[in-house]
Amino acid sequence: MTYQEFYTHIDCRFPYHDTAAWQQLIAQSLEIGGDVPFLVLHEICRLPTSVTLNIEQHLAMYAYWKTVFSHCVQDIVEPASLALIQRQLLSDADVIYIMEQLRAYSQQYSALQVALFACVDEQGVVDAKYEEIASEWQR
Template structure:
């Protein structure tokens, strides 16, 4: 399975209540590589309002994901990830700082999205930074 197929297989279909299945998906994302593990992180963090999951189970899922592989991007994006899971927002400035750090890791699109949606961004400065980072990565700069 390639990245695009993987994306469509889990987008809005993540099995939050089937532990063996979400663990399988985490492992599969690591095999696929690229941004796939962070696509899974995005699904873990941005759980739909229609889904209900105990906080402890949500944290267990995140911890399993985090402990399953190692990447410097994990540590960078962690404050944004935890802000979602704990239902708290980062400040726009905190999100901008995280995006600055992530900009050093080209094609970390899903991690960047987790940060984008972790703050209020009332003035759309975080969205501007998101768009700028994507442009930078696509230009190869």
């Protein structure tokens, strides 16, 4: 399965309330590799408004993802991940700091998006930083 096929498969269809199913998707993302495990992280952290999940379940899902997948980017993006899960946004400066650290890990767009959505970004500076880094990676 390609990245795009996997994305289409889980986008707006992530099985938050089916433990076996989301664990299988995490395993499948690891098999595909690349940015795909961070695509799953993005789905885990950014619940759709139609989904209700208590904080313990949400943190358990994140903890499971973190224990079965090992990548140096995990620690960098963790503050943004936890902020999204706990619905406690970070400052724009904190997110830009995370993004600058992620810059060194080319093609990790989904990890970069987790950071992007972890703040309000009223001035558009975080979105501009996202576009700057994504454009750099595309070159």
